[in-house]
Amino acid sequence: MKNDIFSKLYKFLLLSFPVASALSWKVIDIVFVLLIVTILSEGVLTRSFVAQWNSFKALKWANLFIGLWLVSSILGYFLATDMGPERVEEIFGLRWIISFYACVYAGTRVDFSENELRWLLSIFVGVLLLGVGYQYLVIKHGPRFEGTYENANIFAYTLLIPWTILLVFEAMLYRKRKSTDPLLAFSIFTVGVMIFFTMGRSSWLAMGLIFTAVSLILRVRRNMYVIAAGALGLLLAFQFNFFGFKDRIVYSFDFSSGSSQSVRVNLWRVNWEIFKDHPVFGIGFYENIRMTGDYYVKMGIENYEVSTDGIRSPVPYLNHAHNQLLQIMAGSGAVGTVSYLAMFSMAIFYFFRRTQRVGSERVKYVAMAGMLACLVHLLTGLVECPLMVHQSRSWLIFVAGICFGILAGDTPVKESSEV
Template sequence: MNYLKLPVVILVTLFYTLALVVDRSAGVFYSLLLLLALVGIVLRAKPEEKSFLYLLKEYWPLMLAMAAPLLAVVANQLSTGNFTGRSYDTQSRLAVFALIFWAMQFIPFQYMKQVQWGLIVGVILSAAKIYVLTGDGKTRYGTDFIPIIIFAELVLLMSVFVAFSISWDTSRQRLFAILKIVILLIGIYVAYLSQSRGVWATIPVFAVIAGVAARNIRLSHKIFLAVLFALCVGSAFQYGSIIKERVAVAEADIKLYTTNTQVDTSLGIRFQLWRGSWILFKEHPVFGVGIEGYSAALAELAERKIISPFSASLPHSHNEILFMMVRLGIFGLFAILAVYFVPLYYFAREIRHRDNEIRCVAAMGAALSMGFFTLGLFDVVFLWWECYPYYVISVAFFLTYIVKRKKLLAQYVPASEVQV
């Protein structure tokens, strides 16, 4: 199946390059990867001497976790007897993870590092896009085909992936490493221009993950980097006009909400929806109100004077976990936690590995899972089409890289001599 390896790596590279800047391109590349996976199954391919069924057996907890939201929808509709086909649409995009993971197995290990070029170019193109649409931060657009808060988080994540990929470079590629640091700074600049407080909240999370993964850095150097990071953040708050304005707005919103002066502010709406979602979950704890019943449930809360009519008109709860809980009950809660934390488990167990490459790719995966989780506390990430292939492709690619790297080390380097 050598003829499948090049198309797969090209599609993954193009996905990171164009998914956030060209409308519908994410769906096209995702569909083509699924098609290649199906071709491999039909032709009984065995990349790495493993069949598709073998992969299912070996990684069934991960496959089940990704299918959990779809199973939660099934549970809800079985409880009501009301089966609506479109309710399966979004959740099925995660459930096909097994096929995407299978497709990744066709990429030879020596090709996998080429994907970093897609990440680098993707960050640059995305930065140009937000620079133009915001007028260098002078305005804040809502969305083109993907909301600015989701867009900025995905770009920031790509820049973090690029920074961690410095471990792929040799000592003779120091200029390349400098380029990657510049790409990270560009990603942070995109986050800054987005004016999204939820995106900013993920930056310290990534810094902690980097600190954990930096096994071969002396404690004194870690302390120095931590202090430097704190100074940079402090300087941004002190001198960054966008951050100061957004913090001031947040303080004003909280005051207006707590005094009941104006509840339909940016934060006030979130507070209402969080409270309303919790009430609905307590009233429908097992199966939830259903995906199709969410809008009607909010309208009922407005009639009961629990939330404002404007808040009741919004499409989601501004919190991924609460959104799944209110729509799909306890099944939805377990499903979204599985989507976050089962992949995180696979990466976290490798984040202190002796091998530098494995450790840094595990950090990429951990940043992905924790980035989606953290932003999901303030918004609903999996409401947008581009986020499904982004998450699935990234989890599949990083885990495949780790597996192939381990196989290479076991084949050529004794475990006791793995280079740190």
């Protein structure tokens, strides 16, 4: 039943998520909490949790690997640290995985029209623009775009998943109508410009790979002209150093002490050493940040950031691993790492297989969106830790969860003649 009051509530909450993500991670948490409360309320009021249990059972192998990863991440704290209130709080903080299951169930209960998705994604872009305006006009912080987010890098790699969804959705409508949707094209361009002006080099590379992959997989020939024009524009930007583009590219090869590349390499070395010392269950998912300073001393590493003005930070750089796989290895050990890799490998395989199955064209695009969301996560995870950040983690949970839910129920999103 997709027209009852609970289905309408699920639809409202899911449609609220993109706007919430453009505002604050705290608003995202409110949306997820309301979604979970709604699911529990439905079960209590209908005196049955059969539908919720069936959506959970449908994940099968995902439950196994998520469970193994969680157990390993928690055991790491008990085996490698002196448990205290902070560690207990961090273990409790892993409850965000419940939001994934909530999105899966909600995905089995809702239908979205093309028009709803089209306008929702456009409103999301509008709120992002307001956030950038707030950044520059109110708090007067720049020059890199970051909107209301903590920093430019988080802003950049969080936007990559919704930008990918915009690309897939627009390509779907283009193949169907043989014409470009101006509102979606504007939204794609606007988010692309935002990502560009975060000046995140890995995000630039990810944008190029994602756009090319979507264009080739969905065979959108029109996009080949966009790729050619974009390549020409980047060459000109590099040649004449527009927006400091050449400086950022050249800086990528600077591994001098204090450069961001040097800082990352040292973090990679430290987390690899942590993994070697705690190879089975790791030290707890978030614990490596706390242990990094001790490992700097143990390994004889001085890891201080130096700004572009040559100012050295007064304290060592303590942060996550800046590589999602190393973060998992240090925090969850070999058990968690194998589970993490198996989970994403099988998710990508599942989504890919659904894109090849004979059936609704819409379901194929849902599977494509889920597959690309997982691939974008792995891509950004090469130099960042998207699971450690509320916004990027929430977009993965949101998209992958809904896509799993739709496909588990084999429920295509609703056809609409309106746009």
